[in-house]
Amino acid sequence: MATEQQLSTKHILGIKYLTEADIRLIFETARSFKEVLNRPIKKVPSLRDVTVANLFFEDSTRTRISFELAEKRLSADVVNFSASSSSVKKGETLLDTVNNILSMKVDMVVMRHPAPGAHHFLSQHIDANIINAGDGTHEHPTQALLDAFSMEEKVGGLEGKHVAIFGDILHSRVALSNIFCLRKLGAHVRVCGPPTLIPKYIDKLGVEVSHNVKDSLRWCDIANVLRIQLERQDIKYFPSLREYAQYFGISKALLDELGRPIVIMHPGPINRGVEITSDVADSEHSIILQQVENGVAIRMAALYLLAAKR
Numbered sequence: 001m002a003t004e005q006q007l008s009t010k011h012i013l014g015i016k017y018l019t020e021a022d023i024r025l026i027f028e029t030a031r032s033f034k035e036v037l038n039r040p041i042k043k044v045p046s047l048r049d050v051t052v053a054n055l056f057f058e059d060s061t062r063t064r065i066s067f068e069l070a071e072k073r074l075s076a077d078v079v080n081f082s083a084s085s086s087s088v089k090k091g092e093t094l095l096d097t098v099n100n101i102l103s104m105k106v107d108m109v110v111m112r113h114p115a116p117g118a119h120h121f122l123s124q125h126i127d128a129n130i131i132n133a134g135d136g137t138h139e140h141p142t143q144a145l146l147d148a149f150s151m152e153e154k155v156g157g158l159e160g161k162h163v164a165i166f167g168d169i170l171h172s173r174v175a176l177s178n179i180f181c182l183r184k185l186g187a188h189v190r191v192c193g194p195p196t197l198i199p200k201y202i203d204k205l206g207v208e209v210s211h212n213v214k215d216s217l218r219w220c221d222i223a224n225v226l227r228i229q230l231e232r233q234d235i236k237y238f239p240s241l242r243e244y245a246q247y248f249g250i251s252k253a254l255l256d257e258l259g260r261p262i263v264i265m266h267p268g269p270i271n272r273g274v275e276i277t278s279d280v281a282d283s284e285h286s287i288i289l290q291q292v293e294n295g296v297a298i299r300m301a302a303l304y305l306l307a308a309k310r
């Protein structure tokens with residue numbers, strides 16, 4: 001795998017800081033790696049002698065496994081760190097933790113952290129390339145890249161396509177990164193949820209706002225359904241999960257009314273029966289597991305292209 005082109009940045013801190021050309025380069029590189037992943041031997045030597053630390057200060061299933069697999073498929077050396085079983089519990093700071101790990105000759109850092117901006121802070125203090133694997137309610141850039149890549153695989157170019165993002169937009173880093181990515185690729189974007197879960201002034205990002213699920217389903221080609229993030233909600237934003245499911249959940253009955261298929265997506269983890277019913281999540285129009293599959297190729301591309309900047 002060799003490419004003449006380079007990313008415009010040495011870190012992936014957020015989609016906000018990537019150009020459309022960066023996104024296209026990541027997609028083109030991911031397509032090559034997807035081909036590698038379908039071979040009997042799914043491994044290339046591209047990151048041999050590169051050491052990557054996966055630092056997870058917050059829980060994860062998909063992103064963590066996906067990055068680790070991507071790194072191993074690229075032949076990188078991998079170290080995993082979990083805050084819950086580390087000296088963070090004894091009061092060590094983020095910078096001390098990371099500097100200690102880097103002094104063991106680590107080249108790249110993949111980090112998930114609950115504080116928005118933690119990666120930005122780190123990028124001003126360390127030399128290693130940093131990939132943001134989710135920072136609080138701020139950004140989750142590789143999720144947005146794998147989402148848009150999966151959408152393009154399904155419907156072709158996103159220019160002029162209608163993508164509706166449903167659910168807890170207020171607490172979602174996936175929503176913000178999706179909005180930045182989809183707008184850069186020319187899609188029309190709408191967010192839909194209860195007024196309490198839509199941030200004020202989000203229309204300034206060039207998206208439509210709706211509180212009407214039926215109308216938004218009629219409007220879109222693709223529905224990206226997000227989970228209610230109860231762990232980030234310190235007050236009640238809606239009366240009950242049952243009521244949320246009734247008024248804002250995506251059900252088969254609602255989709256049947258459309259009279260045409262739309263693509264169904266969800267970044268996971270899914271709260272079945274709350275934001276989406278099982279028959280929708282598991283339907284033939286759902287590409288939820290393709291999203292997860294594409295995540296490995298997208299993360300291989302991100303790691304490979306950042307390593308080329310070293």
Ligand code: CP
Nearest residue numbers: 060061062063267268
């Ligand atoms: N989509 C996503 O970020 O899932 P995890 O929290 O399991 O990594």
